[in-house]
Amino acid sequence: MALTRPTLTRRGVRALAAVAVALAALTGAIVWFAGSEDRALDGACDGVLPVGDVRSVLGGDAELDVTNRTEGAFGDKAAKSGGKAAKSGGKRANSLSVRCRIAAEGTGHIAVTIAGSPRPRAEYGYGELYAAVPASHTLPVPLGNGWSGLFATESARLGDAEDGTATTAVLLDCARRGDSLLITVETALRGATTLDDPAVRPDFVRTATATAEAANDHWGCGARLGTPVRTVGLPVNEDEYEPLLGAKGTCAAVPTASRSAVSTARETARDRAPRESCVLGTRDGSPLYRLEAYYGPYAEDARSQYTRDYDYENVTPAEKPAGRLGQSAYWAGATCPRGAESALYLIRAADADGETRRRPDLAYERAALAAFAAASAEHHGCAAPSLPKG
Numbered sequence: 001m002a003l004t005r006p007t008l009t010r011r012g013v014r015a016l017a018a019v020a021v022a023l024a025a026l027t028g029a030i031v032w033f034a035g036s037e038d039r040a041l042d043g044a045c046d047g048v049l050p051v052g053d054v055r056s057v058l059g060g061d062a063e064l065d066v067t068n069r070t071e072g073a074f075g076d077k078a079a080k081s082g083g084k085a086a087k088s089g090g091k092r093a094n095s096l097s098v099r100c101r102i103a104a105e106g107t108g109h110i111a112v113t114i115a116g117s118p119r120p121r122a123e124y125g126y127g128e129l130y131a132a133v134p135a136s137h138t139l140p141v142p143l144g145n146g147w148s149g150l151f152a153t154e155s156a157r158l159g160d161a162e163d164g165t166a167t168t169a170v171l172l173d174c175a176r177r178g179d180s181l182l183i184t185v186e187t188a189l190r191g192a193t194t195l196d197d198p199a200v201r202p203d204f205v206r207t208a209t210a211t212a213e214a215a216n217d218h219w220g221c222g223a224r225l226g227t228p229v230r231t232v233g234l235p236v237n238e239d240e241y242e243p244l245l246g247a248k249g250t251c252a253a254v255p256t257a258s259r260s261a262v263s264t265a266r267e268t269a270r271d272r273a274p275r276e277s278c279v280l281g282t283r284d285g286s287p288l289y290r291l292e293a294y295y296g297p298y299a300e301d302a303r304s305q306y307t308r309d310y311d312y313e314n315v316t317p318a319e320k321p322a323g324r325l326g327q328s329a330y331w332a333g334a335t336c337p338r339g340a341e342s343a344l345y346l347i348r349a350a351d352a353d354g355e356t357r358r359r360p361d362l363a364y365e366r367a368a369l370a371a372f373a374a375a376s377a378e379h380h381g382c383a384a385p386s387l388p389k390g
Contacts, residue, residue: 040066044100045112048218050210054102054110057203062104072096074116074219075176093120094179108189110207114215117180117297118341124304130297131184133167138235139266142273143205146226150273151205153195153235164189168208171274171296175222178339182297183212198231205229241266241285251278253371257364262288270379274298278372287350289368293376299344317344321386330365332373336382343382345373
């Protein structure tokens, strides 16, 4: 029997036409929304985000949610969203502040912050000037490979709740005297991802270094860039101490002390890191003192916070190059090349509780600070530090 095509009624024709229009509209909506996500990602962080790297880290097929905010200016160039160059007491300051966050459901997120330095003086004393890097329980390690940067975590232990979360910071020392850009990227991945796997860690760093390269060009920074980071170490945990006499990194040259029972150290390599830490402890690793070195934006931020937190003191690191901070700490300072923020060095006793100190070994504290500051300043090409008096 021959097959015949059924004849469409007028009502049927209208129904098919309506279906066709609806399908076309739906297809258009799908294309528009996909394009909208791409456009949002391309424009994130003022257009300097490495889209390919972000998709690779979060999963190429993942649906992404993008939030973005850009304001202020760097040097003479305003961000795309507008902004005016800031002045700070006659000294040019950089108000550039860029934040974007890309989240993938079920995978994790990447949060990026870009800040120009130095900041306007009006921002001092009202909170952190720059995005923080975790350093309470672990010691951040340098990126190396020619970068001035840090790799940091809250914990570096396999299986901890924060095992898949890390922060990478990259400091660009711009060709324009005294200016810099600080790029800070938090990467949080769920699932089986572990920082204990050395093959995984560079994925956490790649977004930061690629963003830094694009930002360097976009804002005309002209900084010296590093090379791709193929390997990066784990931040140093609290139980990873060693004999102080054998220290070769940030604790090198710091003396031991019999009266204070200082004999162990937790340290990292220096390798152009914009922030350095050295923790001194007893034979069993119990912490006694913490030494810190801050450069560039981190030194500026620390001085701003001490002005806020210790405004009852007669003198703080914001007012003098060296001195004693109440009964709890000493600080030193050093002038650094090309108009950069003066470096800041601190020693604080682990048992310091406000103004309460039991039998403090002040002579040792000054000696340890002097040795730490001198070695760090030399590594960074800064002048001999100004040291606190007795």
